[in-house]
Amino acid sequence: xxxxxxxxxxxxxxxxxxxxxxxxxxxxxxxxxxxxxxxxxxxxxxxxxxxxxxxxxxxxxxxxxxxxxxxxxxxxxxxxxxxxxxxxxxxxxxxxxxxxxxxxxxxxxxxxxxxxxxxxxxxxxxxxxxxxxxxxxxxxxxxxxxxxxxxxxxxxxxxxxxxxxxxxxxxxxxxxxxxxxxxxxxxxxxxxxxxxxxxxxxxxxxxxxxxxxxxxxxxxxxxxxxxxxxxxxxxxxxxxxxxxxxxxxxxxxxxxxxxxxxxxxxxxxxxxxxxxxxxxxxxxxxxxxxxxxxxxxxxxxxxxxx
Amino acid sequence: xxxxxxxxxxxxxxxxxxxxxxxxxxxxxxxxxxxxxxxxxxxxxxxxxxxxxxxxxxxxxxxxxxxxxxxxxxxxxxxxxxxxxxxxxxxxxxxxxxxxxxxxxxxxxxxxxxxxxxxxxxxxxxxxxxxxxxxxxxxxxxxxxxxxxxxxxxxxxxxxxxxxxxxxxxxxxxxxxxxxxxxxxxxxxxxxxxxxxxxxxxxxxxxxxxxxxxxxxxxxxxxxxxxxxxxxxxxxxxxxxxxxxxxxxxxx
Numbered sequence: 001x002x003x004x005x006x007x008x009x010x011x012x013x014x015x016x017x018x019x020x021x022x023x024x025x026x027x028x029x030x031x032x033x034x035x036x037x038x039x040x041x042x043x044x045x046x047x048x049x050x051x052x053x054x055x056x057x058x059x060x061x062x063x064x065x066x067x068x069x070x071x072x073x074x075x076x077x078x079x080x081x082x083x084x085x086x087x088x089x090x091x092x093x094x095x096x097x098x099x100x101x102x103x104x105x106x107x108x109x110x111x112x113x114x115x116x117x118x119x120x121x122x123x124x125x126x127x128x129x130x131x132x133x134x135x136x137x138x139x140x141x142x143x144x145x146x147x148x149x150x151x152x153x154x155x156x157x158x159x160x161x162x163x164x165x166x167x168x169x170x171x172x173x174x175x176x177x178x179x180x181x182x183x184x185x186x187x188x189x190x191x192x193x194x195x196x197x198x199x200x201x202x203x204x205x206x207x208x209x210x211x212x213x214x215x216x217x218x219x220x221x222x223x224x225x226x227x228x229x230x231x232x233x234x235x236x237x238x239x240x241x242x243x244x245x246x247x248x249x250x251x252x253x254x255x256x257x258x259x260x261x262x263x264x265x266x267x268x269x270x271x272x273x274x275x276x277x278x279x280x281x282x283x284x285x286x287x288x289x290x291x292x293x294x295x296x297x298x299x300x301x302x303x304x305x306x
Numbered sequence: 307x308x309x310x311x312x313x314x315x316x317x318x319x320x321x322x323x324x325x326x327x328x329x330x331x332x333x334x335x336x337x338x339x340x341x342x343x344x345x346x347x348x349x350x351x352x353x354x355x356x357x358x359x360x361x362x363x364x365x366x367x368x369x370x371x372x373x374x375x376x377x378x379x380x381x382x383x384x385x386x387x388x389x390x391x392x393x394x395x396x397x398x399x400x401x402x403x404x405x406x407x408x409x410x411x412x413x414x415x416x417x418x419x420x421x422x423x424x425x426x427x428x429x430x431x432x433x434x435x436x437x438x439x440x441x442x443x444x445x446x447x448x449x450x451x452x453x454x455x456x457x458x459x460x461x462x463x464x465x466x467x468x469x470x471x472x473x474x475x476x477x478x479x480x481x482x483x484x485x486x487x488x489x490x491x492x493x494x495x496x497x498x499x500x501x502x503x504x505x506x507x508x509x510x511x512x513x514x515x516x517x518x519x520x521x522x523x524x525x526x527x528x529x530x531x532x533x534x535x536x537x538x539x540x541x542x543x544x545x546x547x548x549x550x551x552x553x554x555x556x557x558x
Contacts, residue, residue, distance in 0.1 A: 002485065004342040006520040007527055011343055011485030047486075059538050066546030071553075112391050227539050234535030238527045242538050243340070243519075249542055253549030290389040297383045298451030299392070302376045302403075 007241035008052040014247055016046065021251025025064045028252070029071065029259025030266075031200070031215070031275040036061045036193030036226070037122065037282055039248065048244065050111075055233035055240045056248070061194045061226040063249040064256045065219045071260040072216030079167035079213045083220040085174050086199070089181025090188070090225050097189025098232070117191050119287045121198065126280035129201050133272035140269065168209045168217075176207060185225060194222035197279050204272075211268045325365075326354045327496050327508040334510070336483065336492075337517040344485040347371070347512065349408075349494060350478040359474060363501040366409070366416040367469045368427060369479045370497075371512075373404030373461075374490030375432075380448040394442040398452060400434040403488040408465040408479040418502035425497065425504055429453060429462050460484050487514055 003014040020042050028035035036057050043053035072078050104113045161174045180202045188195035199218045203209045209217070234240045263271060329351030336345050349369050359365070378401045384393040407428060409416060417427060426432050433452070438445040456462045461484070469479040483492075492512040497504050516524050527534045 002341065002343040004338055004340055004485065004520060006516060006523040009486060009488060059542055062539060063542035063546040066543055067549045070547060070550035112389075227542075230538055230542075231532070231535035234527070234538060235531045238531055238534075240527070240535060240538050242523050242527070242534070242541065245538060246541060246545070249545045253545050256546075257549055257553040292390075293385070294383060294390055296451075296455065298448065298455060299381050299383075300452055300455045301379045301381070 003243070003247070005048070005052075005241050005244050007239065008048045008056075008244060010047055010049075012046060012048070012244075017244065017247045018251040020046075021060065021248035022255035023251075024060075024248075025067075025252030025255025026259035026262075027255075027278065028061075028064045028196075029068045029256035029261075030263035031196075031259075031271065031278075035064060035196075035252070037118070037191070037197055037279075040193065041282065041286070043244075048241075049239075051233075051237060051239045052241050052244070055230065055237070056245045058194075058226045058229040058233065059240055059242075059245040060248040060252055062223055062230060063245075064252040065194065065223045065226065067253040067256040068219045068260055069216060069223065071257060072219060075212075075216070075264075076167070077213050077216030078220050079165055079209070079217045080220070081163070082165045082168055082170075082177060082203075082207075082209070082213075083217045085163070085177045086181035086184075086217070086221045087224050089178040089183075090185035090195075090221060091228065093182030093185025093187075094189045094225060094228060095185075096182075097186040100186075101190055114191060115286055115290055117187065119283050119290065121187060121191070122279050122283035123287070125198055125201055126276045126278075126283055128205075129272055129276035130280065132205065133269050133276060137269045137273070165209075168207075168213050170207065170209065172207070180206060181221070188225050189229070194226045196222050197275070200275070215263070324355060324357055324360055324505075325498055326506050327498060328352045328354050329496055329508055329510065331494065331510060331512060333512070335513040335515065336487070337515060338487060338489070338520055339517050340519050342485065342487075342520075345483045345487075347481050347483060347494075348478060349481065349496070350476075351496060351508075352477070353475050353498060360500070365471065365474045366411060366499040367471055367477045367479075368410075368413075368417065368497040368499065369408045369469055369481070370427060370493075370495045371404070371406045371481050371483075372402045372432065372493045372495070373488055373514075374492075375400040375402045377401075378452065380452050382442070382448065382451070394448075396435075396438045396441045396445055396448040398433060398435045398438065398449070401452060401456075402429075402432055403490075404461050404483070404492070405429050405432060406463040406465060406481050408468045408481060410467065410469045410471050410477070412466050413464070416499055416502060421499075421502060421504050425507065427495075427497065429464075459486075461486075483514075489514055489516060 001014045002011050004011045024035040024039045027038065039057040039060055040053050043057060044050055069078060162171060163174050164171050184195040184198050187198060196218045199221065200214055203214045203218065204211060230240060332348035378398050380396050380398060381392040382394045383390045422428055422431055435449055438448065442448065453462060469477055471477045492514055494510045494512060496508045498506040
């Protein structure tokens with residue numbers, strides 16, 4: 001069934017979009033990532049203009065994150081205190097990111113900048129996660145190996161402004177979560193994603209949060225970051241396509257529910273290995289685009305240079 | 307006096323033409339609705355004569371359909387430090403979003419270069435690119451690239467031999483408008499030619515507009531962006547919550 005999108009001004013197959021939304025929603029529910037880093041390149045691929053793809057992708061992530069958070073709430077998997085602190089940092093970081101984005105647009109290299117940040121950050125984080133989870137998987141296979149303590153005291157625990165995060169079982173300073181939130185918000189604004197793929201490993205490895213609350217808390221924070229992004233895009237460039245978002249969402253919310261349930265059945269290490277492989281795959285795909293000579297060296301865009 | 311007479315003669319010239327066009331369109335408006343998947347337009351007509359057909363070459367017909375024009379930026383990639391980066395860019399002042407030329411025969415056999423230049427018939431003559439030579443080296447390649455890219459997207463088409471001409475009088479052409487149409491006025495031009503010269507021409511308009519839900523969403527996004535953005539969020543929230551609730555019901 002062909003459907004004409006009013007803002008994107010292209011005709012697309014409704015079932016294809018429904019399927020894309022479903023797949024991304026499934027992954028998002030399983031890993032606790034918003035799925036923005038998947039949905040945006042996929043929309044490019046089916047011919048949606050990049051600006052519309054970024055803005056509409058953000059809108060879709062709002063819905064799948066809400067659906068995911070509600071599923072996590074039942075399992076008491078959301079730490080609202082931690083989510084709130086991360087969010088405060090996130091808004092500040094996002095505002096800085098939007099400003100840098102505007103500078104890069106003025107310099108005329110925003111596409112390259114976005115692609116490079118995808119390659120660098122996805123590649124870096126994917127590789128780190130893969131290495132770490134493979135190591136812990138090997139450790140569990142060998143029963144005699146020393147057990148890694150869940151609470152290792154480091155310089156992080158010496159910082160002031162300590163706060164109790166009951167759901168995470170942590171008593172730490174609010175400074176690290178604020179900084180992590182800001183860093184993720186910054187990257188989210190530049191890359192047009194929710195930032196879950198950075199947030200999840202940062203919570204696990206930097207804050208030492210238990211895996212049980214990581215996914216729910218990440219999704220909780222993503223709702224607000226992407227909601228902010230959606231409204232910003234709608235107001236500044238009118239690039240949110242409601243019809244496209246609605247179909248993506250219909251597929252996505254169902255996928256997210258199924259994904260969350262599958263995610264519960266998998267072991268944390270397996271989940272991390274799968275997520276890291278997915279992140280690495282996207283990173284390599286974009287890197288290949290940059291390295292291989294394109295078939296068509298020229299591109300045509302309506303409008304004049306900014 | 308002589309000048310006035312000449313002017314009068316020029317004004318009267320079209321009326322003196324022996325052959326004129328009477329034409330019609332299968333539709334003079336195209337509505338883009340949610341299920342819009344392209345549209346076919348039939349352009350038909352007849353050659354009206356008061357006298358027997360003149361001596362000379364055979365009658366030929368050219369039909370062009372032109373979508374709204376916008377400025378476009380054409381960028382070229384080059385390898386910088388191992389990666390492919392947009393390095394040069396050229397701004398073309400005006401290029402149509404859609405352009406189709408349908409003819410009764412091969413263009414170079416039925417149309418002379420001067421007539422093409424005068425009437426702006428082929429796509430190369432329609433695109434306006436003034437002063438691009440200053441913007442990048444080998445700027446002509448940017449124009450060729452624009453034609454190539456848009457031809458591959460089916461936006462620019464050359465349909466040689468696709469105008470049917472019956473007994474030098476009746477003609478018809480079918481032009482398919484693609485699904486990725488841009489809103490606006492589409493200009494249809496019809497040309498009669500003999501001996502590579504245009505002897506009559508006519509212009510008609512087709513209005514392409516979004517209708518219904520498409521119109522509503524588009525207008526809301528343009529005119530009330532904040533409300534539109536918040537509405538999109540509300541829709542996302544309801545859909546997210548609805549799916550969670552539905553799944554809870556299914557499991558219970």
